[in-house]
Amino acid sequence: MIKKKINIAVIGLGQIGNYLLNELNTKKNDIELKTGKKIQIVAISAKNKNKKRKFKINKKIFYKEPLNIFKKKKIDILFEAIGQSDGISKQLVEIALKNKIHVITPNKALISKHGDYLSNLAEKNKVNLEFEASVAGGIPILRTIKEGLATNKLTKVYGILNGTCNYILSEMEKTKKSFPEVLKKAQSLGYAEPGNPKLDLNGYDAFAKIRILSSLAFNKKISKKNCIMEGIENIEYKDIEITSQLNFRIKLLGITEIIGGKLFERVHPALVKKDTYIGNVNGVMNAVIVEGQPVGESVLQGEGAGPGATSSALMSDLLSILRGNIKYPFGLPDFKRLNPLCYNEKKSSNSLYIRLEVIDKPGVLSQITKLLANNKISIERVLQTPDHKKKSASIVIITHKAFEYRSLNLINSLKKNKNVIKKPVLIRLF
Amino acid sequence: MIKKKINIAVIGLGQIGNYLLNELNTKKNDIELKTGKKIQIVAISAKNKNKKRKFKINKKIFYKEPLNIFKKKKIDILFEAIGQSDGISKQLVEIALKNKIHVITPNKALISKHGDYLSNLAEKNKVNLEFEASVAGGIPILRTIKEGLATNKLTKVYGILNGTCNYILSEMEKTKKSFPEVLKKAQSLGYAEPGNPKLDLNGYDAFAKIRILSSLAFNKKISKKNCIMEGIENIEYKDIEITSQLNFRIKLLGITEIIGGKLFERVHPALVKKDTYIGNVNGVMNAVIVEGQPVGESVLQGEGAGPGATSSALMSDLLSILRGNIKYPFGLPDFKRLNPLCYNEKKSSNSLYIRLEVIDKPGVLSQITKLLANNKISIERVLQTPDHKKKSASIVIITHKAFEYRSLNLINSLKKNKNVIKKPVLIRLF
Numbered sequence: 001m002i003k004k005k006i007n008i009a010v011i012g013l014g015q016i017g018n019y020l021l022n023e024l025n026t027k028k029n030d031i032e033l034k035t036g037k038k039i040q041i042v043a044i045s046a047k048n049k050n051k052k053r054k055f056k057i058n059k060k061i062f063y064k065e066p067l068n069i070f071k072k073k074k075i076d077i078l079f080e081a082i083g084q085s086d087g088i089s090k091q092l093v094e095i096a097l098k099n100k101i102h103v104i105t106p107n108k109a110l111i112s113k114h115g116d117y118l119s120n121l122a123e124k125n126k127v128n129l130e131f132e133a134s135v136a137g138g139i140p141i142l143r144t145i146k147e148g149l150a151t152n153k154l155t156k157v158y159g160i161l162n163g164t165c166n167y168i169l170s171e172m173e174k175t176k177k178s179f180p181e182v183l184k185k186a187q188s189l190g191y192a193e194p195g196n197p198k199l200d201l202n203g204y205d206a207f208a209k210i211r212i213l214s215s216l217a218f219n220k221k222i223s224k225k226n227c228i229m230e231g232i233e234n235i236e237y238k239d240i241e242i243t244s245q246l247n248f249r250i251k252l253l254g255i256t257e258i259i260g261g262k263l264f265e266r267v268h269p270a271l272v273k274k275d276t277y278i279g280n281v282n283g284v285m286n287a288v289i290v291e292g293q294p295v296g297e298s299v300l301q302g303e304g305a306g307p308g309a310t311s312s313a314l315m316s317d318l319l320s321i322l323r324g325n326i327k328y329p330f331g332l333p334d335f336k337r338l339n340p341l342c343y344n345e346k347k348s349s350n351s352l353y354i355r356l357e358v359i360d361k362p363g364v365l366s367q368i369t370k371l372l373a374n375n376k377i378s379i380e381r382v383l384q385t386p387d388h389k390k391k392s393a394s395i396v397i398i399t400h401k402a403f404e405y406r407s408l409n410l411i412n413s414l415k416k417n418k419n420v421i422k423k424p425v426l427i428r429l430f
Numbered sequence: 431m432i433k434k435k436i437n438i439a440v441i442g443l444g445q446i447g448n449y450l451l452n453e454l455n456t457k458k459n460d461i462e463l464k465t466g467k468k469i470q471i472v473a474i475s476a477k478n479k480n481k482k483r484k485f486k487i488n489k490k491i492f493y494k495e496p497l498n499i500f501k502k503k504k505i506d507i508l509f510e511a512i513g514q515s516d517g518i519s520k521q522l523v524e525i526a527l528k529n530k531i532h533v534i535t536p537n538k539a540l541i542s543k544h545g546d547y548l549s550n551l552a553e554k555n556k557v558n559l560e561f562e563a564s565v566a567g568g569i570p571i572l573r574t575i576k577e578g579l580a581t582n583k584l585t586k587v588y589g590i591l592n593g594t595c596n597y598i599l600s601e602m603e604k605t606k607k608s609f610p611e612v613l614k615k616a617q618s619l620g621y622a623e624p625g626n627p628k629l630d631l632n633g634y635d636a637f638a639k640i641r642i643l644s645s646l647a648f649n650k651k652i653s654k655k656n657c658i659m660e661g662i663e664n665i666e667y668k669d670i671e672i673t674s675q676l677n678f679r680i681k682l683l684g685i686t687e688i689i690g691g692k693l694f695e696r697v698h699p700a701l702v703k704k705d706t707y708i709g710n711v712n713g714v715m716n717a718v719i720v721e722g723q724p725v726g727e728s729v730l731q732g733e734g735a736g737p738g739a740t741s742s743a744l745m746s747d748l749l750s751i752l753r754g755n756i757k758y759p760f761g762l763p764d765f766k767r768l769n770p771l772c773y774n775e776k777k778s779s780n781s782l783y784i785r786l787e788v789i790d791k792p793g794v795l796s797q798i799t800k801l802l803a804n805n806k807i808s809i810e811r812v813l814q815t816p817d818h819k820k821k822s823a824s825i826v827i828i829t830h831k832a833f834e835y836r837s838l839n840l841i842n843s844l845k846k847n848k849n850v851i852k853k854p855v856l857i858r859l860f
Binding site for chain 2: 019023027030031033034132138139140143144147148149150151152219277280292293294295296297298299300301302303307308309311312313315316318319320323324325326327328331332333336
């Protein structure tokens, strides 16, 4: 990119796009100082021109139909901030790359689904496709893996990758309130989607991030397999209370690692010791831990969500492009990135926390423990507490390490048992 | 850098240079994959050709006299791993840059002293001067500030920047051993220089790193002023024991921030609460915390020393150059970097921990407390414990916030007081 004036388009003017626009406008001088390039915003687009926004938009450059931008303006760099995994988001990015326009996006749904195809397209057209903001908000984790730790042999990346879930779990512990109450508060604060927070809560969002992290850390194509993806929807305050007494906190973890040459990706709630580092990352904070040789263990922590943190990452991508930096979206040429071999998650093993609500009558605990024995899962401790009003009881079991396939069998048998009156809660120990 | 074969020289084959050499040799394919460049090591140099080293060296490319390399070989990239602040280190880097050779170095003494001059030289000659390894070992903190957080307005950077000191303080707490005993152990493990560990222990090393961080974070020239630079040499096990009872840990902190447009850099031991993040970074780990807008607070933690972590950073610099990335060593053109205005550190204020060894006789405590009152320093708590054998007593005082100039006056008066029989220990609360 030799020319000095750079034309920029921003598509999608929700919280993130709108904040970004303000950053672009207020930091023009700083950008010119650091890169020698003058940026100018030549086109913006969103569903609603007249929506009330935090920062005013220049309506003279507003386009109702985003695809018209390409016909009317010469664009050098396009920000895609709509956020769909397909549809108009994909279409926009495709057209841009094919027209040799650099693309910057915080869209993890798009990248985790179509990242291989789009990065190939970017390479072919010799432009950048940058997506630092798609994982862990303001933490420059992708750049750290691609550049800062470039020649390390990484073996494991894990952490807290969904600020919404982490906020809800922290807040439940702090306020002793129920999941639905805290979710409502998270929505009112803008941490969780007001309409449909499902993709945050069911682990999908964190899994998309884990897929992007895996492909960067291990130099592979993006995996299509869902090894283990569980969210926090079933967790009740009761679980937080009981595990707290055992000196644990519940965290939604994303974990990816290479075991015997095979990729093992998973997202699930996990019990972590209160006195560990990860056990003390609370609220909307994200944290990522990278293990590799020769660097050892690296930890990065920062705000994982919100327009400020996301804009910080989007702007870092912009500067990278303006400086003419790094071209391969995934750090190495697309044709060198092989499909990962996937680890059979059923062979993995974990200690388990299991909570069951059962009918309070003689013989039930004996039935339950027999099911565990049948599945060769041995018990470390059991707590049974009655609820006399409901004539039910809670049984909490902590097991020794058990193979995943046995845990699954056990949970299936427990679900079928007519004395178990609610869906069993299973949380793995980390 | 358009050509495909890249000639590399490594000068200095101590622990770091030797480890780096092995990394370069074993990761040639990975480097070619990620950058498209073939590297070849064409020259190495060190004081002693035949010293026993962990990884064998190729004696055919060994030069006794490092400067001869420039005459005999065409070099593209030079690693300087000797580590002097001046002398041959500076000479080598100067000649290399003038000959349009990219330079990579972990040498914080050199960069913190001559970084402005050398970066200007690099810019003039359109080559890179990279020094990621000079600060916080394997943590890619410089790249994070220059690139990952590029357009944020940073206001404060602080952390644990000297692994040796952090190891000694952690180990004293753990083993209840004295400073000299633990220092000996640190030396035997290779964490502290066997001959002269002074530059680690007196805060000089951490201060050099703070200077580099300041200039990157705040886009200024490197400061020449020593605001506050104190080391850990005076800390005894007794201090660790007493502060531990008060729920504190002692950490050597490096802190740089902008206060009212002025730069305030300091390195000193500090009392940090045991339940804080920074209070739990132990052993040889380093941690850096960056505060800025809009990103909020970012934390980076990793191994701060040792040849593995350092080589990881050196290799990241190499890949950056091979990919043709970022040219300004300090992130923006040299002529745009102004000299910092320096904050008057005497105006800063801190609560203080003061430990005095005094003659155990009536009236001493009264004298001491009067000195504090004279200096308008108010006391939060006092602990006096006698040592009957020595006929002395320890007085520990925790003060409320006091201005630095008053603290200095107080310490001077205390030193002069004939009842105070050892140099007073002063540690600031963080």
